[in-house]
Amino acid sequence: MLKEIRIFSIILMITALGYISRTTIKSKGYYILEFLISNNSALVTMDNANGMSSPFSANTILREGNGILFMETTDRMDPPSLVLCAIESAARVYPDRPVAFFMKGLEDITTEEDEKRARQQFPTLSSYNNVYLFPLRMDKLFKNTPLKPWFDKVNPKREVYWTHVSSDACRFALMWKYGGIYMDADVISLYPIPQDHFVAAETFTTTSSSVFGLSPHYQLAWQFMENFVENYRGEIWGHQGPGVFTRVVKKLCGMPVFNSTDDVMCTNISYFHPQRFYPILYPSWRRYFEVWQNLPTFNYSYALHLWNFMNKEGKSMVPGSNTLVEHLYQKQCPTTYGYILRNEKTHI
Template identity: 40%
Template sequence: MKRSHKSFLIFLITVIAIITHTLLYSSLNKGYFNLTELRKKLQNYAGQLKWVISGQVSPATTMTVKGPHPTTEPGIFFLQTSSELNPKPLVMCSIESAARLNPNKPVYFFMKAFTGNVSAFREPEYKAIPLLSSFKNVIILPLNPKELFNNTPLAGWYEKVDPSKEGYWIHVLSDGCRLALLWKYGGIYLDTDTISLKPLEFQNFIVAESANYASNGILGFNRSHPFLENCLTDFVEKYNGAVWGQQGPKLITRNLKKLCGTDNLNQFLNKECKGIGYVPNYLFYPIPYQSWRQYFEKNRWNKTNDAIEKEFSKSNAVHVWNFLSGHQKHDIKGSQSLIEYFYQKYCPSTYGTLSN
């Protein structure tokens, strides 16, 4: 038997052992079969299968996980393109709230600096990774842009671009990654400063940020959607890293106008344009960016009234505009601000980690 065949047989035996162990352990200790846990374990072996089938077998490659990926099931995606390994509470709250409100949907958190070993990040030094990984539907994965952009129009651009010369590199990289993720896997993308208030449904949609201007901070698309392919092509052809938003909301806006054949997107609010819903800003951006300080104003509520529930009853989520608010330090616990209310109700585990 050839070496590659032997390795493949070893891999199959390993997978069978994992399944057997999971079935027995679940039946003895929990009384049910946890498919989510099994899927996570199998994902960790997916890279090995790739190497074995290709015949590139060696002691190093058979023991290395190469790029665990989302499953074919649509998911909710979050991205962190910086080198941060201890995300801020707002990031934690965004992911926690999405996980709690969508318990049957996988919630993926891609981190550029993450190595793939959750157990290496322990409290008290690290808070976010241990907390988020405790949710069964949260899957934390390394972000490898080169691998993600492979077989997309962004592959050549990424090889040539020089991050050291880019003024908005973290944002530009995030703009490209969210398009590639949705195009390859399908689902919903949410910025890491978006606190979910309601469950989300998978559908093709773009959110209006302001009058005649679309957002790329929240997007929903089926896998391989042609609109996304057009956006990926436009990203490269009209690339200008010196202009903030050129590859972000401005890209989405100009491509949506082109698709709909109009310079006035407002006429499509609450309607569909060729199968893509154009939803009003109050669903995700109830407070516009000019008024971001409203989230942090003190004494906006007390424990006995429901004014906030009424105020945001039509919203699926709130975008907190961290690009603006993140430059300042804000007291949350005890402030009776909107942001404290959302933390308490929608991400209580994160709220518990905040200092007074």
């Protein structure tokens, strides 16, 4: 009997020790899990504080790499109607894609109130739910790219074409980081561009820098940035924009030859015919501000570049003028046209 009691006591002790051990392990596991959850929450909070996971950040809105990108590299916060028309036309042609306008003069956007306040400054754009405004911070944009060492040492005050040179650099970095389609702010969209990866001919011997499309972190964008830095000549107009594109394209596939209005290929991306964006070449830029007896159809064009840099005379769209540009405004950016027609402010 005594022997049986001893055996029962030993079994009871082993059972108790097992229960205590399991409870301890479970408790430790709970605290480990709680620690991981707590720290993960802290990391998420830190990300939000840095704007990395904010629902209003470019990283979030443009995460699918399908954005239509515009930018303003000056501190100007009252863009002319052509800029507003370009953005509105893109918002209408690409209703299912985010249209992003990066502005150097825009304050940081981290909250819903910041986003609403920014949109309200541009009433012609505020009705389009796919239009987003983001601040343009070059020092952050160029980080971890070949452009950063150049940007750190360049002196903007000594640059002849700083606004344009910095714009050239920004478009390469924006496309490397976010991907999508980049457009100059004087490009009015007509029809959706069917390809995701493309560059375009401006003439039969030069490649355009005004419109191009790539995926995020596409190697070609990196090559553009490297060429920009290696061959930097900021005092030569166009050397850092069309010059970069032309030099890289020639290196990759020679200068493509067009035998018709069809596009051709350069390695594995489309090389668009000049008709796609430049049916009216820069020497004839005034044609946009003239009355046409028969309006062109632009059947071979996805968008139109209006050569704003050439417009030293300050020509603009005038309601009732019956010019080509008025017809483009009426059809492609009717909200902007309506505000101008009623003489209402397009910027608050």
